[in-house]
Amino acid sequence: MDLLQTIISYYHGEARHGFWGAIIGGLLLIGGLLFLKWASPLSLLKGFSIPMLLFGLLLGIGGGADHIYTSKATPGKIALYQKDPTAFLKQEKAKVEKTHRGWRGIRIFWAILGLSGLTLSFLIRNSFWMGAGLGTLALAIIISLFELYSMRFNEQYYHAIQGATLQTSKIKTNEIDTGKTQQVKMQQKQVEDEGKKERQLKPTGSNLPQNLLPDSLTHLNVPRITLLITRDSANINTPDSLQLQVAGSEKPTTYHNNKNRKALGFDHANALNPKHCGSARNRIIINQKMNNMKKVALVTGASAGIGAATARLLAQSGYTVYGVARRTDKMNTLKDAGIKTIAMDVAEDTSMVKAVEQIIAEQGRIDILVNSAGFGSYGAIEDVPMEDARYQLEVNVIGLARLCQLVLPYMREQHFGKIVNITSIGGKMATPLGGWYHASKFAIEGLSDSLRLEVKPFGIDVIIIEPGGVKTEWGGIAFDSAEKRSGHTAYGELTSKAKSVFAKSEVNNVAPVVIAELIKNSIEVKSPKPRYAKGYMAGIILGAKKWLSDPMFDRMIMSQMK
Structure with a gap:
């Protein structure tokens, strides 16, 4: 260490x-x-x-x-x-x-x-x-x-x-004992070595396309590549083939100068393994560190709230960000921040397929998926129509799972990826009137745990974010739907009290950027934890749920409704 x-x-x-x-x-x-x-x-x-x-x-x-x-x-x-x-x-x-x-x-x-x-x-x-x-x-x-x-x-x-x-x-x-004389000698030797390398590496002759390297590198969005120029003839100035290899990949891309022959096919592994590059009579390996290459992030629900804040923060941190949402008019400010926006509905499979295909066509990879799209459909379980309940699960769970399916093949191929699923503290505990919303968040928790175990061998991390109270449109939408469905039923009094409690606590909620920073930090650590929680009352509620018995926790929740 x-x-x-x-x-x-x-x-x-x-x-x-x-x-x-x-x-x-x-x-x-x-x-x-x-x-x-x-x-x-x-x-x-x-x-x-x-x-x-x-x-x-x-x-x-x-x-x-x-x-x-x-x-x-x-x-x-x-x-x-x-x-x-x-x-x-x-x-x-x-x-x-x-x-x-x-x-x-x-x-x-x-x-x-x-x-x-x-x-x-x-x-x-x-x-x-x-x-x-x-x-x-x-x-x-x-x-x-x-x-x-x-x-x-x-x-x-x-x-x-x-x-x-x-x-x-x-x-x-x-360093002090070495003295200036030794420093001068080292500098002279370094200059001589660099001159020798430059003379050895400089290709001459007409058989190597002059524009091959720059054009071939434009689509490689990886942190490190290895360039191999393989010469099968005795003349070092007339290379027969040129290979581009991602650091550690077993199958380098090979460009042949024989007419139109071009053999493609390489993967994005993590560890350097030069023995798979073949043995040539004369081989020159040039390692280029490409630290300026940007990771590609796909953020759903980017029109507002946590999704918008995450897209902005990742773009400011140097990521290539694609923000997707149904309401493209709400993402105009993201365009000004250098974020690419795509219209996408997580409840429509065709829409999701097209969005992922567009990103792959433009970038060649997807490194990070942040599943932030979702909403809260509140109301007593007895009062919520089953059609609305199905739509809640379709958006919050099925759409999230489908996007994971679409990006995983590319992440497996490059042996790297981060999938961030936004749940809620409502994925660990439940409140009255939020039954279908809580069902969706509990489902994401379990789905994410299974997915994490499945994809870990492929170098892919699955991270769960459990926000507490956050200042977004979520609360207004949730309790407007609760009032519409249950405000005039047997659950009317409970609905009124719950809405009042939410209105009083809303002033203490954290800004969406707080959760965005948590997401950014989680995807940048080498070994992220399975889940992170932050936001108003997140730690207290999750701690109480963990240590209190179910009857005691129920009494604690309902005591707030008086």
Whole structure:
């Protein structure tokens, strides 16, 4: 693991450590309050509640502060390392040394607390104080083990920073000792080597088409290619064939100079494997790094909301972006941002086929698919016509699955792809009046999990995005349909309360660009997580759904409708 990955891993680990510290602290506070309220006066449990409250407060505040600070500091640390590694190492060395020195004090602190609890439980023969002592002892041991686990990673990071600092110091010393004379010699040798290479690689003769290389490269939208000029004759100036090979591909494209012979066929693998290029009498391999080649992204639902924000952000980040939606008039501003727009309806198969074929014809590949198209059709399950329910599933689920089918052959061929499916926290929990919408989002969650397992061997990642509250047109459309279908039925009162709750919470929703940034980050990491959640109340609701029983969660949801 290189140093950058070590830095990222360390800071993410620290953030997780703080998060779980805050969670444990919160649970201790809840347990302590329950014991304090329901335990008998001066009982063992009542005494146990005192250290639970104190330790919970300490862990909750400390862990929460640590999580927030580390999460905010991580991007700055990474940026500093990439910009000026020396300055980063100087700053980080002082930090890790301070942490390293402080570890002994932390161990002594928890040991003293544990011994104090043990002493208290034995010296004072009283149930209340025995409970307080035993609670202090138990919690000190548990938290010491938790800190010990965390400090193991701190020690690894400490040694990594120390090693990197020492290596940097040695490099600087060697550079100084080398002196200007050695630098001049190296520069002269480099110039001589480059001159030799240029004389060797420069083709002469009329048999090699002069415009072959530029024209042939225009359709190759890949990060790296290998150009092989194979000469079967003894004359180095008269090549018999020219091959273009994507880095790592087993089947290079071969261009022959014999009349109109042109043999095409190559794949887009990831690892370089030159042994498949054949053995020629004279072979020249020229590696060209093509870092400026843009990845091609297809974003559905690009006329508004998360889709539009994602298309804009990816275009600003250097991607070639195709935004698709039914309402092309709503995508005029995307055109001004350099985004290519196509009219496409995810409920019409012909429309989707034509859109994918157009992108392939123009770009030759699709690297990223962001399935953002969808809507919420609300109303009591009893009141929603089955025709409307089918259309909800057709747009949100079937259209998404069909687009995956259409792009997967191209992604498999190039052995690379990212499929991002936008679900919702509503794909993990349900609220009244949203039955068909939730059914569609639950379906996408399961479909995406299956798809991820199927396509992983082909180098394709499937990522689920679970937004919480986001400021889009979704809420207005959803609750207008709920009022239309159920506002004057037996569910009218529930509909009115649900709409009121949504209107009050809408002001806290996050901007669509927040989810767009989450999508961009997820497709750019080397090994993305299966799912990411962000937005108003996303973490709280998903956490509650995970830890509360179903009856408790139902009561929590319905308590908001009063």
